Amino acid sequence: EADIYQTPRYLVIGTGKKITLExxxxxxxxxxxxxxxxxxxxxxxxxxxYGVNSTEKGDLSSESTVSRIRTEHFPLTLESARPSxxxxxxxxxxxxxxxxxxxxxxxxWLTVV
Amino acid sequence: AQSxxxxxxxxxxxxxxxxxxxxxxxxSGNPYLFWYVQYPNRGLQFLLKYITGxxxxxxxxxxxxxxxxxxxxxxLKKPSALVSDSALYFCAVRDETGSYIPTFGRGTSLIxxx
Numbered sequence: 001e002a003d004i005y006q007t008p009r010y011l012v013i014g015t016g017k018k019i020t021l022e023x024x025x026x027x028x029x030x031x032x033x034x035x036x037x038x039x040x041x042x043x044x045x046x047x048x049x050y051g052v053n054s055t056e057k058g059d060l061s062s063e064s065t066v067s068r069i070r071t072e073h074f075p076l077t078l079e080s081a082r083p084s085x086x087x088x089x090x091x092x093x094x095x096x097x098x099x100x101x102x103x104x105x106x107x108x109w110l111t112v113v
Numbered sequence: 114a115q116s117x118x119x120x121x122x123x124x125x126x127x128x129x130x131x132x133x134x135x136x137x138x139x140x141s142g143n144p145y146l147f148w149y150v151q152y153p154n155r156g157l158q159f160l161l162k163y164i165t166g167x168x169x170x171x172x173x174x175x176x177x178x179x180x181x182x183x184x185x186x187x188x189l190k191k192p193s194a195l196v197s198d199s200a201l202y203f204c205a206v207r208d209e210t211g212s213y214i215p216t217f218g219r220g221t222s223l224i225x226x227x
Contacts, residue, residue, distance in 0.1 A: 006156075031213055040201060042219040043157075050213065058214075090156055098207040099145040099164040102215060104156035 003027050006091050006105035013081055013112055021076045021108045023091030032074040033102070035090040036060060043090065049074055081112040115140045117206045119218035126194045127226050134189040134221045136204030140211070146187040147205040147215065148178055157203060163187060174198070194225045 004025040013019055023032070034047040035058075045058030049068040063085070064078050074093075078085055088109050094102040116139045126132045138144055145164055149157040161172025168180045178189045189202060204218040 033214070040220070040222065043203070043217045045214065048214060092157075094213075098209055098211070098213060099162070101147070101159050101162060102205075103159065104149075106156045107154070109154070 004091060004093055004103050004105040006089075006108050008108060009106060010109045011111070013110070015082055015112055017081050017112075019078045019081055019110070021089050021091075021110070023074045023076070023105060024072050025074075025093045025103075026072060027093065027095070027103070028071065029093035029095040029103075030071065031094050032068070033092040034058070034064075034066060034074070034076050035092065036062065037088045037090055037107075039088070047076065081110075083112045086110060086112050115144075115206050115208045115211055115216050117204050117216050117218045119202075119204055119221045121221050122219075123222045123224065125224050125226065128196050129193055132191050132194040132198070132223065132225070134202050134204075134223060136187045136189065136218060138185050138187060138204075138206040140206060140208040142208050142210040144187075145207040145209060146178075146180065147207075148172065148176070148187075148189050149203045149205065150174075151201040151203065151220075153200075160189070160202075194223075196225045196227055199223055199225045 007022045030051045032049045035043040044060035046062040047066040049055045088107045090107045091105040118137045147162045148160040163180045171177045201220050205215040207215045
């Protein structure tokens with residue numbers, strides 16, 4: 001089992017609220033990723049980081065922001081949630097070369113009402 | 114550039130029958146190939162990967178995959194399907210000389226009928 005944790009697992013919030021989705025890994029991985037996934041659909045990369053103080057936007061435009069102050073922690077923040085942000089958010093991590101396995105957390109289901 | 118295709122949105126198979134979930138890829142250099150499974154309301158779980166060496170890779174839960182360089186394919190297989198294998202399956206690729214960001218397929222829903 002991969003040691004990568006996401007909280008909360010499920011969250012319902014009102015429009016306009018600020019929310020931070022937490023992601024932590026205890027494997028010392030330098031590379032971390034955030035994906036957005038609608039139920040049963042494909043993954044969309046929204047942010048990634050190759051190390052502390054390194055963050056980049058992914059392929060899918062997102063109104064969220066991320067930070068990487070510590071190696072093990074990669075939180076995602078929505079400053080003002082909207083119903084269009086309703087989705088599952090998956091955090092993942094890996095280290096070393098391109099052949100290394102990427103491990104995923106269990107996901108955070110966000111519903112904005 | 115790297116890309117991966119899963120040509121089937123859904124695969125239906127009877128319990129006890131062999132199953133195949135297809136994946137083809139395109140990379141500039143040599144590929145690193147991965148299969149993941151996703152159960153409802155869960156994250157992706159790693160099943161197996163091909164890095165180098167033997168073209169037949171064995172993974173978790175009795176799954177295996179065959180790397181075919183000439184056909185640029187990496188199909189996932191299992192000799193005898195279980196109802197509990199019903200899930201969403203994702204193929205992913207990374208080019209050995211490219212980005213650290215993997216490219217995932219769109220996913221294939223496997224339905225195993227009792």
